[in-house]
Amino acid sequence: MLRVVMRMRWRGKVGEYLDKVVRDYGVAHLSLIDPAKVSDLSGLANVARKLAEAGTDAFLIGGSIGVSESDIDLVVNALRESGKPIILFPGNVNGLSKLADAVLFMSLLNSDDPYYIIGAQVLGAPIIKRYGLEPLPTAYIVVGYGGAAGFIGRARPLPVDKDELGVAYALAAEYLGMKYIYLEAGSGSPQPIPPKYVRSISSAISRSYLIVGGGIRRSDDAISIANAGANMIVTGNLIEENPTSAIELIKAIKHR
């Protein structure tokens, strides 16, 4: 008899779960995995279990270059045993998978190209509906370095010394009803977004959750960003480069 092994989706609504984590702990930690950089799936499953034990709250899967749906499917399956929700973080319509739980349904607000503001979203929306993914409405704002996401997304990165521009974008996102505002320094950014900048944005908004990522490698930076009002902190490169430090960072922000 042919046996089809299907791993179950995470049970429950991811948005409600994140609400509860932020309410109970003040800040959530999201572990970002780039499927284009994964070569050892059982190693990833092992690291994912340790990240979950340390307190990471969910996994993001995404990347700007070289991502295919079949790669994402393999990564979702490897992450399932962590027991945490799996959220897609798509750089384009090829960043979707029917095996995940939710998707950051993002508009890159400071792109010069309408494709990244609404074009890709129109192409992706019917797929998201068909796959039964939970959409998490997200404003994506590239600040400073920008990295590959900024380059591919044709962003005009916001200058880090002009908080008022970030505030204007964040308010516009909130007034458009976007539940999450993701301030992105760019994966591998030499510096994270400065806590002072994060503080300006978090003080200006009142309903949206603030997600901050890009270049966060040190526990003290992560704590400063959380103390400045970030509701969710994303680390990606650190998990690939030094999983032990990633685990320490997660514990540090969870027990701050």
Ligand code: 1GP
């Ligand atoms: C990138 O914000 C994320 O989209 C994470 O960045 O890989 O630098 O942690 P890092």
